[in-house]
Amino acid sequence: MTKGWKRAFLLCGALLLLVLVNVPLAANAQEAQGAVGIKAGQYAPDFxxxxxxxxxxxxxxxxxxxxxxxxxxxxxxxxxxxxxxxxxxxxxxxxxxxxxxxxxxxxxxxxxxxxxxxxxxxxxxxxxxxxxxxxxxxxxxxxxxxxxxxxxxxxxxxxxxxxxxxxxxxxxxxxxx
Structure with missing residues (x-):
């Protein structure tokens, strides 16, 4: 494998790793946002x-x-x-x-x-x-x-x-x- 291909392969691998790590984090953030907020049984905030x-x-x-x-x-x-x-x-x-x-x-x-x-x-x-x-x-x-x-x-x-x-x-x- 040439030096250019190795570099491209490593870069793609690093990007894939970055995506794989961040997707679960984003999903957890969305779950956390959904969990926060007003729920049935709570008093409605007055305004x-x-x-x-x-x-x-x-x-x-x-x-x-x-x-x-x-x-x-x-x-x-x-x-x-x-x-x-x-x-x-x-x-x-x-x-x-x-x-x-x-x-x-x-x-x-x-x-x-x-x-x-x-x-x-x-x-x-x-x-x-x-x-x-x-x-x-x-x-x-x-x-x-x-x-x-x-x-x-x-x-x-x-x-x-x-x-x-x-x-x-x-x-x-x-x-x-």
């Missing part, structure tokens, strides 16, 4: 944000009734797909379950998100997470992400991805007697 009109809303103001907390953005295609069903379900379950939306306003413009809500007939409260602190607090990695919270403020379930009427009905059976 206070403003809506499009500047009114302050706290999650804790809905204590005493189940809450569907939904993180979304107007540019998110799955969010667009679910929003009409969320608006319809919010009307259907009015007085039984409180819907509460959190717009990732650090990635969205307030005027665009307000128009988005109007387009889909959304009447339930929506607040602006302009600095992304609440989505970070809830460890929201994808949107839409929804949290079903019971009347005592405990997380019942987290759902990543869009929710449609049928899934919403099944989900609410867990908190409605």
């Amino acid at each position: 206070e944000l403003v809506d499009h009109q500047g009114n302050k809303h706290k999650l804790s103001e809905f204590r005493g009734q189940p809450v569907l907390l939904n993180f979304w953005a107007s540019w998110c295609t799955p969010c667009r797909l679910e929003m009409e069903d969320l608006a319809d379900s919010a009307k259907h379950y009015q007085g039984k379950v409180q819907f509460f939306g959190v717009n990732l306003a650090d990635q969205d413009s307030p005027s665009v998100s307000a128009a988005f809500l109007k387009k889909f007939g959304v009447e339930f409260p929506n607040v602006l997470d302009e600095e992304g602190k609440v989505s970070d607090q809830y460890h929201v990695l994808v949107i839409p992400t929804s949290f079903l919270i019971d009347k005592d403020g405990k997380i019942v379930q987290m759902v990543q991805g869009p929710l449609f009427n049928e899934e919403i009905d099944k989900l609410f059976k867990k908190v409605l007697n």
Whole structure:
């Protein structure tokens, strides 16, 4: 074997070794990230944000009734797909379950998100997470992400991805007697 081939062979071997060592480390990091965060049975962290009109809303103001907390953005295609069903379900379950939306306003413009809500007939409260602190607090990695919270403020379930009427009905059976 020539000197050039030996060098290339050693370099390829070193790169392969580097990959083999780092792949398990990356997998463990992802598992650790998944293990960190809000879990069912924990109390939902309280927060206070403003809506499009500047009114302050706290999650804790809905204590005493189940809450569907939904993180979304107007540019998110799955969010667009679910929003009409969320608006319809919010009307259907009015007085039984409180819907509460959190717009990732650090990635969205307030005027665009307000128009988005109007387009889909959304009447339930929506607040602006302009600095992304609440989505970070809830460890929201994808949107839409929804949290079903019971009347005592405990997380019942987290759902990543869009929710449609049928899934919403099944989900609410867990908190409605």
